Amino acid sequence: MDDDMIFDPSLKKKKKKKTGFDLEAALAGEQGESTSMETPADTGDVDAPEDDNLDLDNFGKKKKKKKKTFFNLGELENALPETPPTEEPEAQEDEVMDDLDLDIDFTKTKKKKRKKDKNVDELVTEEDVRGEDQENVEDEHGEWVGSDHDYSYDELLERVFDIMREKNPSMVSGKKQKFIMRPPQVVRIGTKKTSFANFTEICKTLHRQAKHLLDFLLAELGTSGSVDGNSQLIIKGRFQQKQIENVLRRYIKEYVTCHTCRSPDTILQKDTRLFFLQCETCGSRCSVASIKSGFQAVTGKRAAIRAKTA
């Protein structure tokens, strides 16, 4: 059954967590009776390393505190006769501290410590403790940022976007640069032909070979045509500017703009009979459909075709 579960990622995760928890529990068990009072406080779900970190910190802090108390005690020794009994709990605390080094929960110990403080010597003023605690909290915050504390997804997302905005503001602020193109000039020649006057100009603005665009236009429109001497395209059939615009729009969507980031800054390459669209902005590379005119029905005079083939 375990083997089955290993394949599932989510389950595995859960399992991992669980095992971690178990380990902790086991550790706690190993530590013996002295830690038994901490185990109930161990809610388990929180990350172990983070807690460890905190504990270590606290440990240091506490040590300092302890030193201070010692100092106080030293002072007090002169003043009060109660000192010997206070020494004993102190030693006990030491033991507890050592346990804490390995321990998981923090809040409980802190509480306990405070309690102990009060127990140990009420002569240490409340204010002193509080001030120290506040210090503790502040330090925690600093450590919290530095440590591998489990950030939520939203927090991290916000952070990464903040960094992005900071590092390159041009990327986020109004990158929607419109792709401006001059409209195609379409003029009717006679009754049966249409001229696309600025065809080569549009090819240049799109950075595409005239032949490629020509192939596409003729295949889409299902006609024939050619570029004449004045670098204008003559298409057989009647077409309006709007219709040509539509076809051009489709061409740009398929063969000019990057399919990933929609940037028009792309290069069309031919690799082993396939066309690839390489984006200069995002670096993506994807294949694009080859131009096929597909089935063409017979529209002219059949007699003429027969005469041609025969």
Next chain:
Amino acid sequence: MSIQNLNTFDPFADAIKSSEDDVQDGLVHVRIQQRNGRKTLTTVQGLSSEYDLKKIVRACKKEFACNGTVVEHPEYGEVLQLQGDQRENICQWLTKSGLVKPEQLKVHGF
């Protein structure tokens, strides 16, 4: 207990489903060709050979009030031809009748 992995999302589900449930596979190209004057011709290429194209064309002729025929092509198979600009009509009809999914339709022309 079955293997968990198989209960999750299957990346090939689409491919399996489309090949099993649907007869139609691949794109259906709907094109327009200009004839003399303002006359046009609509061609529908790529319909599955499992369909009876003759029946389809008969229904279409009646529906769109136009003439039409089925042409055999060595490369593209059977191609449907309809008189006039029937691109809109044929697309709607094909999707409504459930023969072709909207994403399988590709309309060419202006």
